[in-house]
Amino acid sequence: MVEFIGMIGTQHVSEIHPASGPTIDPDFVRRFVRAHDEGGFDRVLVGASASTADGLQVAAFGAAHSEQLGFLVAHRPGFMAPTMAARAFATLDRFSGGRVALHTISGGSDADQARDGDHLDKEGRYRRTDEYLYVVTRTWTATEPFDHHGEFYDVRDVYASARPVQQPRIPVYFGGSSADAYRVGGKHADVFALWGEPLAETAEQIASVHEAARAAGRTTMPRISVSFRPILGATEDQAWERAHAILEQITEAGGGAGSFTGRMAHRRGHQPPTNIGSQRLLAAAERGELHDRCLWTPTAAATSAAGNSTALVGTPETVAAALVDYHAIGVTTFLIRGYDPLDDAVAYGRDLLPRVHAEVARRTPVGTSA
DSSP states (O other): OOEEEEEEOSSEEETTEEEESOSSOHHHHHHHHHHHHHHTOSEEEEOOOTTSOOHHHHHHHHHHTOSSOEEEEEEOTTSSOHHHHHHHHHHHHHHHTSOEEEEEOOOSOHHHHHHTTOOOOHHHHHHHHHHHHHHHHHHHHOSSOEEEEOSSOEEEEEOOSOOOSSSSOOOEEEEOOSHHHHHHHHHHOSEEEEEOOOHHHHHHHHHHHHHHHHHTTOSSOOEEEEEEEEEEOSSHHHHHHHHHHHHHHHHHTTSOSOOTTSOOGGGGTSOOOOSHHHHHHHHHHHHOSEETTTEEOHHHHHTTTOSSOOEEEEOHHHHHHHHHHHHHTTOOEEEEOOSSHHHHHHHIIIIIHHHHHHHHHHHSOTTOOO
């Protein structure tokens, strides 16, 4: 199988587009959701930060204005009781007809966590996430009331009548690149999400995730998601011309004009990132600008790797071939978003997704699933 995830925000903004319109623009969200729904995306990610709109409410609005599109809601453990989060996600899953998934973000930025009053260190956040996901998933699945007495949560006589449509539970996605992330995500995740590194490094991370899953006693491994920023052109020359123009705009804006995923690195005064995922992207950029078929790293370097920021540059045929290269090493899910967010989502649905699906189907033996 191959799954495509887009990403939506509540206003038109990206690293090359200063924010325009209301901070929460219902008309833009409707158009953004429709582009992904009509383009054949399986889901869209609704990001989380201390400066952006509430993801569950954005997803609820999007679900009410779409037919088939799923919503992957980024969620930070620690700001809502796990039993309450379980009920909130289950309620949305019911109202949307089973179109919700939870994307666990333990928190890569101490500063952004502190904006909402969380001052746990990184290791503590992962311990909390481990316990949090246990309580959330048990709340979704328990057939009898249960108690839990842990380091962070002490709940008693828990039984939720609000149950997800999806059985046995809502899918859990998990992001991170540290040893703690592998350990906790390998234990809990249905899908483990990575940022777009070269093929060799991605294969190493997949092996680490699977090793952690086996150490947790799992026999079914998490599926793997990788995130990219495709830059397409009708010809190779046009794609690269566009890529360099995007890089120039990011550089002239001192790291980017903004992002609907939250505050940009340049607003922190170019402080080195503390999360391992960003550090790995910057290390890849230091090793070279171009990797494998068409993975381009200067956009990551220019933004201090604030979020998924490596690009795949080329014609739709070239970029589709690059995505299939990742599928061949075990990637099942691609999270793709553009520097021209709405227009790129339309182009991906028209020009990119069908090519990848066709090539994966062509390579898959009859009677098996990719």
